[in-house]
Amino acid sequence: MILPPYKIKSVEKIKLIPVVERLKKIKKAGYNLFFLNSRDVYIDLLTDSGTGAMSDKQWSSLMQSDESYAGSESFLRFQKTIQKILGFPYVIPTHQGRGAESVFNKVLIKKDGIIIGNSPFDTTRAHIENMGGKIIDVTRKEAFDPKSLFNFKGNVDLKKLKRALKKYSAKGGSASGGKNGVTYVLLTITCNSVGGQPVSLENIKETAKLCRTHKVPLFYDIARFAENSFFIKEREIKYKNKKIEDIILETMKYADGVLMSAKKDAIANMGGFIAVRDAELYQKLAPYAILLEGFLNYGGMSGRDMETVATGLCEGIDEDYLKFRTSQVKYLTDSLYNIGVPVIRPAGGHAVFIDAGALLEHIKRDNFPAHALAVALYIEGGIRSVEIGSIMAGRDPETKENRKAPRELLRLAIPRRVYSKEHLDYVIEVFLRVLKNKKSVRGVRFTYEAPVLRHFSSKFRLI
Ligand SMILES: Cc1ncc(COP(=O)(O)O)c(C=O)c1O
Structure with missing residues (x-):
């Protein structure tokens, strides 16, 4: 077992709001998780950027x-x-x-x-x-x-x-x-x-x-x-x-x-x-x-x-810290793989990447399966994640055609020194529930498409 090389000195309250609230919040956010308030998110895996716990x-x-x-x-x-x-x-x-x-x-x-x-x-x-x-x-x-x-x-x-x-x-x-x-x-x-x-x-x-x-x-x-x-x-x-x-x-x-x-x-x-x-x-x-x-x-x-x-x-750059950090990412990657989620392996350094195109085959690429999965994870368990697929790939600046990402990925980024094994186990549990009903996950369509870096500020509807 790789042990955490730190203990907790300060904590921040987080809360899982009821599912009826989550449904309202995500609709109000135009089905774009960037527009959710963090107080309405239970486990925030949107990014590992600027979200680490300071020592x-x-x-x-x-x-x-x-x-x-x-x-x-x-x-x-x-x-x-x-x-x-x-x-x-x-x-x-x-x-x-x-x-x-x-x-x-x-x-x-x-x-x-x-x-x-x-x-x-x-x-x-x-x-x-x-x-x-x-x-x-x-x-x-x-x-x-x-x-x-x-x-x-x-x-x-x-x-x-x-x-x-x-x-x-x-x-x-x-x-x-x-x-x-x-x-x-x-x-x-x-x-x-x-x-x-x-x-x-x-x-x-x-x-x-x-x-x-x-x-x-x-x-x-x-x-x-x-x-x-x-x-x-x-x-x-x-x-x-x-x-x-x-x-x-x-x-x-x-x-x-x-x-x-x-x-x-x-x-x-x-x-x-x-x-x-x-x-x-x-x-x-x-x-x-x-x-x-x-x-x-x-x-x-x-x-x-x-x-x-x-x-x-x-x-x-401390080796004990890096060993534990990467082991957390590996734990989540391997656990999801073991329950049948198509993840990118070997595990990377900061996030788990899920091949949502392969997981949600019933959703067409044009309806962005990775984004659909992000919405489903929020509704099911208050988890925030981000699409790294064709929404993020944007349009070709010359032809203005949609660029096709090589894969429709969903990223679960792990903030540094923030979540415990229990939090990660909860994420796995939510995935098990989503997997059971995966056919009910719905794709999305743009209602507003932002001209630059469109994943940050576009709005969607469920189809
Ligand atoms: C590889 C890489 N380069 C650059 C950036 C941009 O950095 P910032 O978010 O600090 O502007 C990011 C942010 O996620 C990144 O992952």
Whole structure:
């Protein structure tokens, strides 16, 4: 048994409201779970982003915060921690991950620039496309095969990457981001869009080698870099005896820079940053960071936020913590699998991903089976989850056609240090009830379709 490496010091009351109330609330929310109030949710598995429980050390670090606009002690601690853990000399704070994406892509992307990556996250994709960039997805095919038990489903298909680099970097521009050239390669570690699945260090090294050959910069989206490093230690035999800290530094060594949402592996409720190796790139990013996020010493965060990120980063890379965290996700994944729910295996780092298309075969893809399952779980048990399927995939910015997600997935994200085994057992019980009556789960149709990032703010009706 893997034991929790912490005990509970502070609690928050939660309540399961009656089913008649849940029916009213979800209807009022336009069948979009983003519009539910959290007090009407019993187990909130919508996201692991900014929902973690802060530690006593994080709370006490608030008291030492320095709220100066420029040159604060809190910024210096924030910067020093990132430099030490990740090894990048230049740090730009941002209010959250998408703040980093907005500044970074504003500076790097020129119209029709090509970005190659392993299934970038939805906000990342939206920022890239908003600047006129085009994404080439080179994720390995195992990522989309629910039967595959491949250990590193976040990996890049190196052959596809090589082909894309050859094809597009030859068109001119390459690192400079010229028209149709490859602007950069982006590795998302772990890869949220395909199930929080890790990328191996072997794959990272080979990706970096190809990028160097083609003179294309390599960046990482490191929202969940600590979980990725833990999986490298667990699953990549060569790194079995290495310390997590060393695996992190080895991983980062191959990148030109990183974008981080500190709301994940830094176990903070708010925050983010960009960290880069090159002074010239830092100088290019800095004015836009000031324009879009705030001065270079706070970037949309308060001193208190920067303190909690600095302390949380140190706690988020602790091996005992990572062992327990990933074991919770594995417990829920394996338990659901054992009762006949088609889940993506092996378990990822932050969430359980369910192949709702396979579970609810009676619901057509155009009626979004994963979203239908999310609605059913809320009605049955007050559980909030999120669709990672064709609603989230959105429309092609040029053709305006609906994009088909490779699979209609439902994500149950596990907030860090929040829920106990009893809570997870309750989720399993609710699934058993939904499974019994799965034919009665109804698909959905848009009543309002939001033009950008439509999963967040569209409205639906049951069919
Ligand atoms: C991989 C990844 N990148 C970027 C982001 C965006 O971060 P934020 O929510 O802090 O804007 C997320 C958020 O879930 C994510 O999972």
